[in-house]
Amino acid sequence: MADSLRSVIDRLSKAGELRHVTKEVDARYISALLVKADKPLVFERVRGFDFPVVGGLYWTRQRLAAALGWPEAELGLRFPQGIERMVDPVLVDKAPSQEVVRTGADVDLTTLPIPFLGEKDGGPFISAGVVLAHDEEQGCVNAGVYRMMYRSPRQTSIDLVTVSDLRRSYERAFQRKEPLPITVSIGAHPYEILSAAFKAPPGVSELKIAGGLHGSPVRTARAKTSDVPVLADCEVVLEGEIAPIGWTVDEGPFGDFAGMYTELRWNPVFNIKAITYRKDAVFQVIQMPWENAWLGAAATEAQVWEVLKRAGVSVAAVRVTEGSMCRFSVLAAIRKRAGGGKNALMAILSLPDTKHAIVVDEDVDISDPVQVESALTFRVQADRDVIIIQDAQAKHIDPSVRAWELPKGELPVTAKMGIDATIPERVPPSHYERIRPAFLNEVNLDQII
Numbered sequence: 001m002a003d004s005l006r007s008v009i010d011r012l013s014k015a016g017e018l019r020h021v022t023k024e025v026d027a028r029y030i031s032a033l034l035v036k037a038d039k040p041l042v043f044e045r046v047r048g049f050d051f052p053v054v055g056g057l058y059w060t061r062q063r064l065a066a067a068l069g070w071p072e073a074e075l076g077l078r079f080p081q082g083i084e085r086m087v088d089p090v091l092v093d094k095a096p097s098q099e100v101v102r103t104g105a106d107v108d109l110t111t112l113p114i115p116f117l118g119e120k121d122g123g124p125f126i127s128a129g130v131v132l133a134h135d136e137e138q139g140c141v142n143a144g145v146y147r148m149m150y151r152s153p154r155q156t157s158i159d160l161v162t163v164s165d166l167r168r169s170y171e172r173a174f175q176r177k178e179p180l181p182i183t184v185s186i187g188a189h190p191y192e193i194l195s196a197a198f199k200a201p202p203g204v205s206e207l208k209i210a211g212g213l214h215g216s217p218v219r220t221a222r223a224k225t226s227d228v229p230v231l232a233d234c235e236v237v238l239e240g241e242i243a244p245i246g247w248t249v250d251e252g253p254f255g256d257f258a259g260m261y262t263e264l265r266w267n268p269v270f271n272i273k274a275i276t277y278r279k280d281a282v283f284q285v286i287q288m289p290w291e292n293a294w295l296g297a298a299a300t301e302a303q304v305w306e307v308l309k310r311a312g313v314s315v316a317a318v319r320v321t322e323g324s325m326c327r328f329s330v331l332a333a334i335r336k337r338a339g340g341g342k343n344a345l346m347a348i349l350s351l352p353d354t355k356h357a358i359v360v361d362e363d364v365d366i367s368d369p370v371q372v373e374s375a376l377t378f379r380v381q382a383d384r385d386v387i388i389i390q391d392a393q394a395k396h397i398d399p400s401v402r403a404w405e406l407p408k409g410e411l412p413v414t415a416k417m418g419i420d421a422t423i424p425e426r427v428p429p430s431h432y433e434r435i436r437p438a439f440l441n442e443v444n445l446d447q448i449i
């Protein structure tokens with residue numbers, strides 16, 4: 001059996017890291033139950049639907065690492081291996097994801113258990129789809145993850161507000177007044193989702209990176225209604241076209257990955273021509289905000305490792321912070337040479353999404369907020385160790401950049417901050433020796449109690 005989401009579900013079930021809910025549930029409660037659960041859930045019976053639902057697989061760092069089968073600390077080290085060892089996808093004739101084919105009038109999104117994710121969302125959202133499209137300019141198949149809001153049984157909207165490869169392909173099709181054929185593969189293996197959520201270098205298909213992570217080609221099949229590929233081993237596929245209507249349809253609000261609602265937006269629509277699925281398909285839900293946030297963490301950490309290495313910094317560990325939704329603030333532990341703390345900060349802050357960076361010495365455990373705060377307190381002099389950069393590239397999603405005040409089409413800017421929390425130059429490290437209780441190794445509690 002090819003590696004797939006269902007093989008991951010099987011593995012996690014056997015390890016006791018996923019719970020099966022056998023009681024019938026109302027689809028309205030899926031999101032709330034996923035957020036309340038201490039493990040990912042498979043809802044075996046969803047009232048009124050023939051599809052079980054899986055969700056919560058990537059809700060925490062630990063769950064993402066378990067699903068990927070990687071050690072938690074190595075997210076940013078494992079992901080680049082996919083880029084280093086890329087493998088071309090293959091086209092197969094018989095795809096499990098096409099065992100059942102519904103086209104034309106048989107296409108009906110209301111047969112899928114698509115839940116409301118956030119209380120104030122504008123509608124139910126499909127959140128776990130890998131969108132494939134031909135990218136003529138780059139000469140490859142582009143893969144990205146895009147949310148889709150339910151509009152009617154054969155139509156969703158698609159969020160193409162942010163600059164992306166798919167948006168660029170759509171802009172070209174729109175200029176020619178032609179629809180853009182796409183496929184949406186729901187319930188893909190975590191390597192496929194992780195790669196699709198990553199911005200691959202120009203001309204590189206994210207499917208090759210996923211192949212590199214698997215160590216074998218990603219299996220694709222030809223769509224039933226176009227020449228765009230689909231993921232052969234996913235659970236459910238939507239095929240169709242993004243209509244050449246431009247950004248004209250109201251979409252949202254949406255509880256986005258930053259943990260806040262994005263306001264109503266204008267977006268194009270996706271008209272669905274076929275739905276295909278496995279005979280016993282499971283419908284996947286990626287619950288906002290943490291599943292989306294953590295899926296971006298591996299790529300962010302990989303980028304930080306990369307820029308630090310290129311800057312000649314010896315890196316011991318890298319972590320995104322949770323409060324920054326695993327993206328905007330970064331911690332790095334380094335083996336410092338004189339001036340290395342500042343060099344590291346300049347390198348990390350050159351990344352477009354990084355707003356705040358903290359660099360500490362290797363002896364500080366960056367997975368422990370108390371140790372990081374201790375370094376911030378005792379290794380930092382704010383007048384010497386804080387770097388502030390004005391007017392750098394920003395993301396709309398950060399309310400503090402006040403993007404809504406800008407004239408239409410203008411992009412927001414942000415201030416960036418770096419804190420060098422390494423032991424200052426000319427302070428002897430011996431001043432930081434940690435207290436150890438006297439005779440620590442000479443006595444044990446069980447000898448006394």
Ligand SMILES: Cc1cc2nc3c(=O)[nH]c(=O)nc-3n(C[C@H](O)[C@H](O)[C@H](O)COP(=O)(O)O)c2cc1C
Nearest residue numbers: 144145146147159162164165166197198199292295
């Ligand atoms: C669960 C999830 C949902 C996402 N939804 C969107 C979205 O609706 N719109 C968007 O522009 N990016 C979204 N992204 C981020 C894109 O997938 C990411 O930027 C990707 O690199 C875009 O690929 P492309 O530029 O190759 O098309 C999402 C990511 C994840 C993990």
